[in-house]
Amino acid sequence: MTTPLGIASDHAGLELKRVLIAELEKRGIALRDFGTTTGEACDYPDFAHAVGGAIATGEIERAILVCGTGVGMSIAANRHAAVRAVVCSEALSARMSRQHNDANVLCIGARIVDAGTALDIVGAFLGTAFEGGRHAGRVAKINLR
Template identity: 50%
Template sequence: MIALGSDHAGFPLKEVVRKYLEEQQIPFKDYGCFNTDSVDYPDQALKVAQAIVAGEADRGILICGTGIGISISANKVPGIRAALCGDVYSAKYTRLHNDANILAMGDRVLGEGLALEIVKTFLETEFEGGRHQRRVDKIAQIEKMYSK
């Protein structure tokens, strides 16, 4: 299950991604926003991040204007590893090596074709584990140090 979300700036690209997920018959839940009326990206990031940590979704896709604000916001939630990707290579290796569970993208900096290739790669690539698991575990240790 994929949790999908965006702010108003990311709404047009979110709709492209939503249609792709439907066409590929990939299960997803759309957490909004649902039009171009202004919303705050931290609110949208939180909805998707909470769905993942609650086990309601396996991975998420978040989109804002640049992808920066929404990824920063999602990464404040313990257990979330949101990666801002603007190329296919980064999408592949953030899954292989970092076990990223949220893909963040920027509507204003990516074309639709590239964005869909990034989504496809992110969703099809599995975590390698092995030596990379030790590093992901260290990320979790850092989170624990600063969690209340």
């Protein structure tokens, strides 16, 4: 990646986001944190839209979003044409979403997976490239024109 990795959470995902940030920083990965920074109740779409906007402008290429289940973040993020957000609860889906779907936003549910599993999912997502080829045509058909 040539841009920082975006990361954001709502209040439900804050603690897991902090774990992920600590590990990603240890790995030397540049991050841009879009919030939240407190445990106060907040609205997940605000953070998903901030990330979606940053992807649309090229400020970031990929991101990780964390909420209670990952579902709300993915729904909101996928409203942006430049976003292909996936919810993953295990590493195989994260790997395949990159290889076959060129997913650029990983959504994780802090109430669904533990920190160790989340780290495995993130590792698979960040460590896998898009295969292109026959998959590129399919990805091109995702956005309605």
